[in-house]
Amino acid sequence: MASVTISNVRKSYGGFEVLHGIDLSIANGEFVVLLGPSGCGKSTLLRMVAGLEPISSGQISIGNVVVNDLHPKDRDIAMVFQNYALYAHLSVFDNMAFSMQLKKRPKDEIRRKVEWAASILNLTPYLDRQPRQLSGGQRQRVAMGRAIVRDPSVFLFDEPLSNLDAKLRVQMRTEIKELHHKLSTTTIYVTHDQIEAMTMADTIVVLRDGKIEQIGKPLDIYDRPANLFVAEFIGSPAMNFLSGEVATEAGRPVVHSNGVALPLPSDVKATVGQTVKYGIRPEHLRPGAGTEGIPAKVSVVEPTGPEIHIYADIGGQEVCAITQDRLELSPDDQIRLVPALDRIRLFEPETGKVIGSDETRPRTLMRA
Amino acid sequence: MQETFWQRRLRDVAAVLVVGVFMFPLFWWALTSFKPTSAIFDKDGIVWFNFKPTLVNYAVTMLGKSRAELAIESGNTFGVGGASSYDSRQTIIDSLIVAIGATALTVLLAVMAAYALSRMRFRWRQAYLNWILSQRFMPPIAIIVPVVFMFHYMSLLDTRLGLILVDTLINLPIAVLLMKSFYDDVPVDVDEAAMIDGATRLQIFWRVVLPMVKGGVAATAVLCFIFSWTEFLLSLFLTNSIRTLPVKITTFVTSTGSEWGFIAALGTTAVIPSFIFILLVQKQLVRGLTLGSLKE
Numbered sequence: 202m203a204s205v206t207i208s209n210v211r212k213s214y215g216g217f218e219v220l221h222g223i224d225l226s227i228a229n230g231e232f233v234v235l236l237g238p239s240g241c242g243k244s245t246l247l248r249m250v251a252g253l254e255p256i257s258s259g260q261i262s263i264g265n266v267v268v269n270d271l272h273p274k275d276r277d278i279a280m281v282f283q284n285y286a287l288y289a290h291l292s293v294f295d296n297m298a299f300s301m302q303l304k305k306r307p308k309d310e311i312r313r314k315v316e317w318a319a320s321i322l323n324l325t326p327y328l329d330r331q332p333r334q335l336s337g338g339q340r341q342r343v344a345m346g347r348a349i350v351r352d353p354s355v356f357l358f359d360e361p362l363s364n365l366d367a368k369l370r371v372q373m374r375t376e377i378k379e380l381h382h383k384l385s386t387t388t389i390y391v392t393h394d395q396i397e398a399m400t401m402a403d404t405i406v407v408l409r410d411g412k413i414e415q416i417g418k419p420l421d422i423y424d425r426p427a428n429l430f431v432a433e434f435i436g437s438p439a440m441n442f443l444s445g446e447v448a449t450e451a452g453r454p455v456v457h458s459n460g461v462a463l464p465l466p467s468d469v470k471a472t473v474g475q476t477v478k479y480g481i482r483p484e485h486l487r488p489g490a491g492t493e494g495i496p497a498k499v500s501v502v503e504p505t506g507p508e509i510h511i512y513a514d515i516g517g518q519e520v521c522a523i524t525q526d527r528l529e530l531s532p533d534d535q536i537r538l539v540p541a542l543d544r545i546r547l548f549e550p551e552t553g554k555v556i557g558s559d560e561t562r563p564r565t566l567m568r569a
Numbered sequence: 570m571q572e573t574f575w576q577r578r579l580r581d582v583a584a585v586l587v588v589g590v591f592m593f594p595l596f597w598w599a600l601t602s603f604k605p606t607s608a609i610f611d612k613d614g615i616v617w618f619n620f621k622p623t624l625v626n627y628a629v630t631m632l633g634k635s636r637a638e639l640a641i642e643s644g645n646t647f648g649v650g651g652a653s654s655y656d657s658r659q660t661i662i663d664s665l666i667v668a669i670g671a672t673a674l675t676v677l678l679a680v681m682a683a684y685a686l687s688r689m690r691f692r693w694r695q696a697y698l699n700w701i702l703s704q705r706f707m708p709p710i711a712i713i714v715p716v717v718f719m720f721h722y723m724s725l726l727d728t729r730l731g732l733i734l735v736d737t738l739i740n741l742p743i744a745v746l747l748m749k750s751f752y753d754d755v756p757v758d759v760d761e762a763a764m765i766d767g768a769t770r771l772q773i774f775w776r777v778v779l780p781m782v783k784g785g786v787a788a789t790a791v792l793c794f795i796f797s798w799t800e801f802l803l804s805l806f807l808t809n810s811i812r813t814l815p816v817k818i819t820t821f822v823t824s825t826g827s828e829w830g831f832i833a834a835l836g837t838t839a840v841i842p843s844f845i846f847i848l849l850v851q852k853q854l855v856r857g858l859t860l861g862s863l864k865e
Binding site: 252253274278279280282286287291304347 | 756758759761762763764765766767768772777780781783
């Protein structure tokens with residue numbers, strides 16, 4: 202096990218820079234997820250840690266060793282690839298034993314380790330099979346088995362679940378998390394799937410266009426996105442954004458948006474007259490009774506089972522609200538939506554930055 | 570779509586017909602090789618099975634007997650000719666040496682060159698590939714004169730090594746391009762996984778990637794073997810005493826007539842080595858060996 206330190210790492214192809222100075226430190230035993238849309242550089246960063254891509258500038262250390270110029274095999278890492286990359290001509294046993302066979306380890310040690318890995322991953326009955334005789338989930342487990350027999354300092358996962366069907370993905374997610382719990386090996390996991398990131402990570406690193414947008418614990422990132430991009434990217438259905446201008450109405454701060462007054466908490470950090478994006482997550486926007494809340498017109502109602510998604514129009518802008526109440530609504534109904542004041546996030550429209558930084562709000566208050 | 574009984578029948582009949590059309594020449598050739606000369610050309614019409622089968626044609630071409638010898642042995646007198654120049658045993662040995670040698674050399678060079686072309690990025694890589702392909706544009710006849718001169722200076726004329734080299738030269742471009750396409754089907758991730766597992770470039774090639782393209786190697790080998798086995802033109806120009814099968818057969822067309830019985834016997838025999846070779850590699854020929862390393 203080891204920590205991983207990435208300092209001011211850049212990657213360019215020709216003159217084109219794809220990673221613009223990444224700084225990241227990963228603690229020993231931590232499960233870090235690199236999350237971002239395709240092309241954000243997350244896989245490139247992972248491959249640089251693995252040693253499969255040269256580092257243009259900056260430094261990567263595993264443990265106390267700078268690995269910039271070390272061959273992948275000398276970095277004490279193991280990697281699981283998106284398409285498994287199994288050795289199709291070898292049995293499951295030989296796939297897992299390959300690295301130890303190369304090192305010419307004693308036969309009984311190889312057998313013991315492979316059997317240990319197989320028992321962890323429920324692969325024991327399949328050791329003599331060829332990869333083509335296995336299902337997708339089993340192949341992915343073989344790929345993981347090949348990684349864990351090496352007992353590496355760091356596990357690297359490159360979108361390992363994206364080729365599996367939805368049900369299997371949920372199952373494998375749990376298995377990987379359990380595996381990490383059992384082995385406590387430092388893990389870097391790349392995905393574009395926010396649910397995977399939220400469910401598995403100790404720490405999520407959100408990347409966009411070769412830059413880190415935010416680093417934090419899953420719920421911190423969800424509850425307190427640092428900017429518009431993170432707020433939009435995390436959460437499904439996505440956070441609602443309404444454009445407007447900060448004003449005061451009857452002594453209380455509000456945002457005027459297309460003639461509608463959106464309420465704000467009294468301790469808001471924005472100044473009167475400032476243009477803002479008013480962000481509120483669907484589950485923090487509940488249908489209210491009477492004259493309370495923001496007037497809205499229902500456009501679509503989607504019952505999902507546990508909850509109902511209400512798409513509605515506020516001053517010409519579409520929002521989504523989620524409720525667990527069994528409301529009888531139909532399109533064109535007039536309703537009122539009440540935002541949870543402590544959950545509102547304001548963003549600067551130009552920079553996308555959140556208004557009022559996290560430090561000004563005590564963590565305990567936000568968690569409540 | 571559910572097939573009806575008659576659709577299925579019709580398809581079976583069509584399949585038999587197609588196979589029949591392709592197999593008939595082979596069958597006729599084999600049949601001819603067992604016919605006496607009188608039955609090969611009969612003025613009264615086509616002879617199917619109403620002839621007395623004979624092994625004379627094989628005895629002459631495969632055992633080196635002359636027809637006169639055979640006639641004396643059996644007490645018959647059904648013709649003259651069939652001297653020892655029809656003995657083709659050495660021809661078959663030479664052809665096998667040339668074809669196997671050329672195939673082995675081509676495959677050896679192609680699997681390595683194609684791996685490099687598939688996996689390594691270097692300047693002018695695409696241009697290099699196009700250049701390799703361009704080597705197939707030219708018909709062999711176009712290079713025959715310079716090759717004859719070069720072989721003369723290198724003392725390669727009329728040697729088996731010379732034929733092996735020239736067949737390799739002709740086969741190599743197509744073998745490299747074919748092998749490259751098989752390597753391209755194996756994802757680079759497999760190389761990288763092996764690299765992380767601690768394999769050197771040579772170990773990745775030898776222990777991981779090459780076994781995964783076994784089917785491709787087999788297909789390439791079959792292609793090279795058949796080319797070399799049937800190659801006529803270069804062999805004709807570059808050899809005198811060493812004769813490969815196609816050249817040897819042409820010598821059966823003599824000033825006193827074509828020895829169809831001998832041609833048929835040697836032609837039929839010539840099918841056998843190719844047949845055995847393909848039988849040996851056909852298990853590998855089934856594609857989809859890479860299945861299982863990948864998502865589907």
